[in-house]
Amino acid sequence: MAQEFHVLAVDDSFVDRKVIERLLKVSSCKVTAVESAGRALQYLGLDEERSPVEFDELKVNMIITDYSMPEMTGYDLLKRIKGSKKLREIPVVIMSSEDIQPRVNRCLEEGAEEYLVKPVKLSDVVRLRDFILRQKAHPQTEHNSMKRKSRDESPNAGCSASTSCDHLRPSIPKRRKIVQL
Helix, strand or coil, rough: CCCCCEEEEEEHHHHHHHHHHHHHHCCCEEEEEEECCCHHHHHHCCCCCCCCCCCCHHCCEECCCCCCCCCCCHHHHHHHHHCCCCCCCCCCCEEECCCCCCHHHHHHHHHHCCCEEEECCCHHHHHHHHHHHHHHHCCCHHHHHHHHHHHHHHCCCCCCCCCCCHHHHCCCCCCCCCCCC
């Protein structure tokens, strides 16, 4: 029996949280939805208090979080996750209704796998889930093919000391601008 793909969805907006939760469930994902970065940290066992569940029991395959939330942003959550030895390998996707290039770059540089502009579509969720499942099944093959694809798509494929070399990092192809009709 195939292991269920488990996503932790974080959004302070009830409506947006329900939309992403529905998209993930339609994509055959198990979803745990929380309303704040603080609750996500608590769920993951990264808060100051002990979490009631050991992380090994969680089996979270991906975290998708809103950027703009009160108290702690999605960027701050990303930094906490990537700073954790236990959790740093979990892919984190940032989503936002604001397409601000410096913010996008900062999130990707900090380790976000993708930055999605809301509204998130079913095709985005399926693409992310499929990529991560393939990566777990064939890590070396997938990393290599994604590096080539990412490098080929990059406008600055020949990076220098003054440019970003994020396209060399094995990851989901960086940020695809979602055009809203």
